[in-house]
Amino acid sequence: MALVSVKDLHKSFGELEVLKGIDLEVEAGEVVSIIGRSGSGKSTLLRCLNQLERHDWGTIVLADQRLDGAAMSPGELSQNVGMVFQSFNLFPHKTVVENVMLAPLVVKQTPRGEARRIAESVLAKVGMSEKVDAYPAQLSGGQQQRVAIARALAMNPKVLLCDEVTSALDPELVGEVLRVLEELAREGMTLILVTHEMKFARDVSDRVVFMHQGRIHESGDPQTLFTQPRTPELSQFIASVL
Amino acid sequence: MTDFTLWDIVRNLLLAGRWTVVLSLIAFAGGALVGLVLTLARMGGLKPIRWLIRLYVDLFQGTPLLMQLFLAYFGAAVLGFDVSAWTAASVALTLFTSAFLCDIWRGCVEAVPSGQWQASRVLGLNYLQSMRHVILPQALRLAVPPTVGFSVQVIKGTALASVIGFVELTKAGTMLNNAAFAPFTIFALVALGYFILCYPLSRYARHLEKKLYGAGIR
Ligand SMILES: Nc1ncnc2c1ncn2[C@@H]1O[C@H](COP(=O)(O)OP(=O)(O)OP(=O)(O)O)[C@@H](O)[C@H]1O
Numbered sequence: 001m002a003l004v005s006v007k008d009l010h011k012s013f014g015e016l017e018v019l020k021g022i023d024l025e026v027e028a029g030e031v032v033s034i035i036g037r038s039g040s041g042k043s044t045l046l047r048c049l050n051q052l053e054r055h056d057w058g059t060i061v062l063a064d065q066r067l068d069g070a071a072m073s074p075g076e077l078s079q080n081v082g083m084v085f086q087s088f089n090l091f092p093h094k095t096v097v098e099n100v101m102l103a104p105l106v107v108k109q110t111p112r113g114e115a116r117r118i119a120e121s122v123l124a125k126v127g128m129s130e131k132v133d134a135y136p137a138q139l140s141g142g143q144q145q146r147v148a149i150a151r152a153l154a155m156n157p158k159v160l161l162c163d164e165v166t167s168a169l170d171p172e173l174v175g176e177v178l179r180v181l182e183e184l185a186r187e188g189m190t191l192i193l194v195t196h197e198m199k200f201a202r203d204v205s206d207r208v209v210f211m212h213q214g215r216i217h218e219s220g221d222p223q224t225l226f227t228q229p230r231t232p233e234l235s236q237f238i239a240s241v242l
Numbered sequence: 243m244t245d246f247t248l249w250d251i252v253r254n255l256l257l258a259g260r261w262t263v264v265l266s267l268i269a270f271a272g273g274a275l276v277g278l279v280l281t282l283a284r285m286g287g288l289k290p291i292r293w294l295i296r297l298y299v300d301l302f303q304g305t306p307l308l309m310q311l312f313l314a315y316f317g318a319a320v321l322g323f324d325v326s327a328w329t330a331a332s333v334a335l336t337l338f339t340s341a342f343l344c345d346i347w348r349g350c351v352e353a354v355p356s357g358q359w360q361a362s363r364v365l366g367l368n369y370l371q372s373m374r375h376v377i378l379p380q381a382l383r384l385a386v387p388p389t390v391g392f393s394v395q396v397i398k399g400t401a402l403a404s405v406i407g408f409v410e411l412t413k414a415g416t417m418l419n420n421a422a423f424a425p426f427t428i429f430a431l432v433a434l435g436y437f438i439l440c441y442p443l444s445r446y447a448r449h450l451e452k453k454l455y456g457a458g459i460r
């Protein structure tokens with residue numbers, strides 16, 4: 001049984017049908033990269049997976065539990081699905097360690113000492129132990145994004161969603177964030193990432209999914225997909241980004 | 243006609259100036275309290291509640307404070323309530339202030355980027371938890387400079403209470419002038435009185451604003 005199982009997912013914004021029936025299964029420990037043109041529905045798919053958007057039709061099952069509709073409270077959801085955004089979205093009025101501790105404290109009601117211990121361990125994992133008491137504004141973009149990853153990990157989610165997490169970064173800062181994700185992948189974290197980093201998608205993913213006009217147009221192991229695209233749309237897309 | 247020394251004038255203005263300060267404080271404290279309730283109700287409330295609050299804000303922002311004072315004073319009398327100038331001025335200025343603060347504060351809450359809502363939602367915080375831990379602390383920082391800035395408008399607004407016979411700085415100036423016929427001196431002193439009250443506040447508001455932007459909050 002797959003960890004994440006999406007069936008016939010539909011989502012419209014008004015007249016605009018953005019997801020036109022998505023079927024996707026992700027196994028525990030799998031790293032899946034979603035690629036595709038701007039507007040093809042990649043972010044919308046991720047946002048449906050954590051219910052930031054309500055889908056109109058279809059089901060999402062995570063670890064044998066439906067997470068759509070009112071089936072899961074935001075609190076439960078956050079312990080199943082973590083998310084990292086393109087724009088970091090750290091809380092600017094809180095220090096690094098407070099950012100990471102907030103959800104365990106408020107949502108899980110973890111005792112303060114325990115929450116601090118969890119925060120320090122996830123911050124160590126992303127290489128941010130030196131900066132626990134800094135404010136987000138004092139950090140580089142790459143450092144902020146690593147803190148954002150740690151903040152998501154602190155809730156110990158079963159799957160981590162990443163929406164173009166390196167797109168807002170200066171080129172020289174991309175590597176440090178990708179290395180953290182690579183390390184997570186190696187440790188067996190289930191990752192679903194929307195990315196424009198084709199090299200990363202090819203080297204780190206177990207599977208690449210190409211979205212086109214609200215559908216999964218093609219998917220497969222990265223080697224095959226990148227070297228032998230079956231559809232002209234994917235060929236064109238690969239040609240345009242490489 | 244009696245002879246007024248400069249000190250007489252100043253002393254009388256200072257005495258009346260107390261009431262300008264007291265009325266400002268009442269209007270500001272009352273307005274902040276009502277404004278806070280309205281802001282929270284407007285953000286969390288049901289559609290009809292939101293609509294009513296918007297109407298309230300629009301009414302008070304879209305009519306002159308002078309008319310609001312007239313209505314509170316003479317209107318209440320017509321309706322059979324015997325209100326003193328004190329009560330009428332306090333009520334009118336409180337409502338006026340609450341409408342403006344409600345609008346300023348709603349703007350501050352909305353100015354917190356939507357990514358902050360999304361991040362706290364994704365971390366599992368519900369509406370109230372997000373408000374309390376993420377949104378309001380940031381909105382509060384944004385709100386301080388315009389709120390302090392608006393307090394200057396409240397102080398100057400109290401001058402209008404003179405028209406319903408409330409003896410504050412402006413009314414005292416008019417009364418003194420009727421007796422002493424020294425309009426330039428007296429009204430210059432009245433203006434100076436307002437300036438002494440308002441200037442530090444606007445300076446402080448500007449300073450806070452600079453600090454806020456300097457801190458890279460936004
Ligand atoms: N909240 C919304 N309201 C209305 N339309 C939206 C909303 N969110 C997304 N859309 C539209 O849905 C379509 C798909 O958007 P989505 O963000 O999923 O694309 P994407 O594949 O992530 O693109 P990009 O690579 O540019 O991030 C776009 O046409 C977009 O304008």
Ligand SMILES: [Mg+2]
Nearest residue numbers: 042043044163
């Ligand atoms: Mg997107």
